[in-house]
Amino acid sequence: MPETTPTATPSSGRTPVDFWFDPLCPWAWMTSRWVLEVEKVRDIEVRWHIMSLAVLNEPRLDELPEDYRELLTTKAWAPVRVVTAAWQKHGEDVLGPLYTALGTRFHNRDEGPTREAIAAALEEVGLPAGLIDYADQEDFEFDAELRASHKEGIDKVGQDVGTPVIAVPGPDGEQIAFFGPVVTPTPKGEQAARLWDGTLAVASVPGFYELKRTRTAGPDFGNL
Helix, strand or coil, X not given: CCCCCCCCCCCCCCEEEEEEECCCCHHHHHHHHHHHHHHHHCCEEEEEEECCHHHHHHHHHHHCCHHHHHHHXXXXXXXXXXXXXXXXXXXXXXXXXXHHHHHHHHHHCCXXXXXXXXXXXXXXXXXXXXXXHHHHCCCXXXXXXXXXXHHHHHCCCCCCCCCCEEEXXXXXXXXXXXXXXXXCCCCCXXXXXXXXXXXXXXXCCCCCCCCCCCCCCCCCCCCC
């Protein structure tokens, strides 16, 4: 299946915003809900892509805290495999609805990335129940496609960040890509638009590297 070219203009004529996510990540989930809010108030079209925290951290598993290492090795693979299989077998248009169905269960309802939650998400969006079988497929049929999608996103921002990655066309035609923003709770309406405009402004400045402040709140990792 041919991959989407991130710099291509969508048929709607709106500005394409390419968003790489891992369905397991609560921070990516919060950012994804913000981008959908932005889509209501700015002339953009979100296009979803897959990346994987399990793939990202493969080279450094021994350096990670034990609880995070266990999360990556026991819970991270199943959701991203099922989403990748759905994409490969049913096209990229299923990614957004399936991500929403999964994320709502994983993060909003605290069901966690269980086989039951994944199966329910597949049913909700009308995808074949048999896709759940990819959750436990260690010799994953679409591993190359998963890793290629992950690499496309992470190569835009570097190996020292995570998910989400966002890429947009810059004012000179060159693509601007960045990690984040990390935000909670999800801004809505004009507040969402202001954050979007500001994010694009700083990301478009050559040499801009990082803007960060002390975190006082965050999404609940719940049953992850």
